Amino acid sequence: MKSRIILCFIFACQLAFADDLSELYKIGNGQTYYMKSQDSMDATVSIYTTSADKDSLGIEYYIQSQNSFLKQELWQQFKLEKGSSGPLKLTEGYILSDTMKKPEKMEAKHLKGADGVQMTDFLFGSFEEINKHLINSEEVEVPAGKVKSNRYRISSNGQTVDFWISTDGKPLTLLKLISKGKKKHHNYTLQLETLVRNVKAKINPSEAVALSKSTRKILETSLK
Amino acid sequence: MKFFLAFGLVSSLIISVGLYASDQENMKLQIEMMKAKIKQLEEEKKKSNSSSGGLKVKDYGNSSMGQSNTSSSSNSNQQVSPEQMKQLQDAMKKGKKYLEERNKYLEELENEE
Numbered sequence: 661m662k663s664r665i666i667l668c669f670i671f672a673c674q675l676a677f678a679d680d681l682s683e684l685y686k687i688g689n690g691q692t693y694y695m696k697s698q699d700s701m702d703a704t705v706s707i708y709t710t711s712a713d714k715d716s717l718g719i720e721y722y723i724q725s726q727n728s729f730l731k732q733e734l735w736q737q738f739k740l741e742k743g744s745s746g747p748l749k750l751t752e753g754y755i756l757s758d759t760m761k762k763p764e765k766m767e768a769k770h771l772k773g774a775d776g777v778q779m780t781d782f783l784f785g786s787f788e789e790i791n792k793h794l795i796n797s798e799e800v801e802v803p804a805g806k807v808k809s810n811r812y813r814i815s816s817n818g819q820t821v822d823f824w825i826s827t828d829g830k831p832l833t834l835l836k837l838i839s840k841g842k843k844k845h846h847n848y849t850l851q852l853e854t855l856v857r858n859v860k861a862k863i864n865p866s867e868a869v870a871l872s873k874s875t876r877k878i879l880e881t882s883l884k
Numbered sequence: 885m886k887f888f889l890a891f892g893l894v895s896s897l898i899i900s901v902g903l904y905a906s907d908q909e910n911m912k913l914q915i916e917m918m919k920a921k922i923k924q925l926e927e928e929k930k931k932s933n934s935s936s937g938g939l940k941v942k943d944y945g946n947s948s949m950g951q952s953n954t955s956s957s958s959n960s961n962q963q964v965s966p967e968q969m970k971q972l973q974d975a976m977k978k979g980k981k982y983l984e985e986r987n988k989y990l991e992e993l994e995n996e997e
Binding site: 688692706708722724733735758803804805806807826828833852853854855856857858859860861862 | 937938939940941942943944945946947948949950951
């Protein structure tokens, strides 16, 4: 659950470069990453578009973590909208796990960021602002392939994040990310395993019910 | 008695030939099913190996990620068409019928002796 902010970060990197969302993001397309984390099991994280028009975007995360004893699955879906001044805001959020019968709708307070590098750093940043953090251009090799990329570094509240974004084609894709910090959940790495196509959304917002006590507790603990 | 023994032998041979034909039919169907499975796996591999800007691409064919996706992909029966399934069932019925007839003849022969 602590990875929620981390996951928002992944997509936010791309959103920061988006002008017209419907032109850039095709429904069902996205990426799958392998995540190694210091405070939890390794996980496979997929992010794909569930809806797109000029001013709003729907995205869904599928997170699968597994060790020799346990397999956990989690889906999260978010709606992002452009405000009058242009920045994107998280307006809706839904959560579904392999133990839940129906998806649950997240409350507004759970859509806000936590400490460290936040998604707002990217969502509300312009292309020029992001480019202030450019370190260099280099070729990076990840499980998905070897491609040209721009390397960036952002630091905030004791967390430093280095990330590599492809420079070939659109939408721009996060290839690799290394986060380091004082807190355990600040320390993780991500690598692109594959691009994904034609993924159907797992969560249907119209079926969502109110947040249960147990899910609320988990979400609030993860944001502390 | 000799006549009955000869008749039994001939009948058994006919039944054996019938079973052999039935086995051949089953084998052909199994080969067809395996061919279809190989073709499907090749297509999946082709999809997973396709690339976009030098990066690997995996096509999910409009299925969702997670539980339902895993369960549907692990069900190999979906690769057999209804026609193939019917042919397989018919062949099995024929085989069973031949087997029953053969046993019946053998029983009759034993009783005569």
